[in-house]
Amino acid sequence: MSADPVLAVTGLDVHYRRRTGRLHALKQATLTVAAGETVGVIGETGSGKSTLARAVLGLVRPSAGRIVVAGTDVTGFSARRWRALRRQGVLQYVFQDPLRSLDPDLTVEESLIEPLLIQGRSRRESADRVRAYLERVHLDETLLSRLPGELSGGQRQRVAVARALVTDPRLIILDEPVSALDAATRVRALEFLKELRAAGTALVFISHDLGSVAGLADRVAVLYQGEIVETAPATDVIRSPRHAYTRLLVSSAPTLRSAAANRADRAARRQALRDLLPA
Numbered sequence: 001m002s003a004d005p006v007l008a009v010t011g012l013d014v015h016y017r018r019r020t021g022r023l024h025a026l027k028q029a030t031l032t033v034a035a036g037e038t039v040g041v042i043g044e045t046g047s048g049k050s051t052l053a054r055a056v057l058g059l060v061r062p063s064a065g066r067i068v069v070a071g072t073d074v075t076g077f078s079a080r081r082w083r084a085l086r087r088q089g090v091l092q093y094v095f096q097d098p099l100r101s102l103d104p105d106l107t108v109e110e111s112l113i114e115p116l117l118i119q120g121r122s123r124r125e126s127a128d129r130v131r132a133y134l135e136r137v138h139l140d141e142t143l144l145s146r147l148p149g150e151l152s153g154g155q156r157q158r159v160a161v162a163r164a165l166v167t168d169p170r171l172i173i174l175d176e177p178v179s180a181l182d183a184a185t186r187v188r189a190l191e192f193l194k195e196l197r198a199a200g201t202a203l204v205f206i207s208h209d210l211g212s213v214a215g216l217a218d219r220v221a222v223l224y225q226g227e228i229v230e231t232a233p234a235t236d237v238i239r240s241p242r243h244a245y246t247r248l249l250v251s252s253a254p255t256l257r258s259a260a261a262n263r264a265d266r267a268a269r270r271q272a273l274r275d276l277l278p279a
């Protein structure tokens, strides 16, 4: 594993132009992700989570700050250079329900080969690599000709894992991979994340729900009104949240704490709410 971070975001500002004026959606955001590390970015709706992800993926242009991906300063990249970087497969993006990210009209083989062809590999090399990956995720080659609709939930999950990993990305960004899902799908999505994590790829996942990231993340970054107000190991954020907003998040996710702490939680929640409200 390299000692260099796979992602270093420093002092990032993003503004959106709106009819009603400019919106300062991300304010001096700083976040570092080490190789193989799993970082959860949490915050309520509109706090700037997707904006941070979009900036890291080159989909919105920051007005200030610096973004370094796997040692390359991408801050001033043109659209063409971003496309070339995405083609290298260093960065992968999984949007919402990871198990539905497979195109229903593509066979398993086509789904897995596509990112490799985009990387510029030959058909032959891509096909060989897909077979090697199938072994890694314990999927049988006979599944290659099937459509996603012809797979079990568990098989779909493993195909989605293989598709995310097949280009050997250094960093995968996942937008709300678990929180929007029903209970059964959520269990599978969590397994999906665990498998990605076990493969040693750095993960950044975005969630509005601290409960769904706490058990998976090495560190948690808390976004509040466009600012990262706290970044700490997940256990520290839960046991001793420093920012009033984080205290509110922790106390609104009672499953994170013991039942005995519930009453104290309610009191902490009331206090955290008071701290956040203008005097």
Ligand SMILES: Nc1ncnc2c1ncn2[C@@H]1O[C@H](COP(=O)(O)OP(=O)(O)OP(=O)(O)O)[C@@H](O)[C@H]1O
Pocket (backbone or CB within 6 Å): 016, 017, 018, 023, 025, 043, 044, 045, 046, 047, 048, 049, 050, 051, 052, 208
């Ligand atoms: N393209 C855009 N143009 C103008 N404003 C935008 C645009 N995209 C997002 N915003 C605004 O920027 C702020 C941050 O939005 P963002 O999508 O990053 O939040 P989020 O934390 O991901 O929210 P959610 O959990 O609801 O997806 C919000 O106030 C949103 O309305």
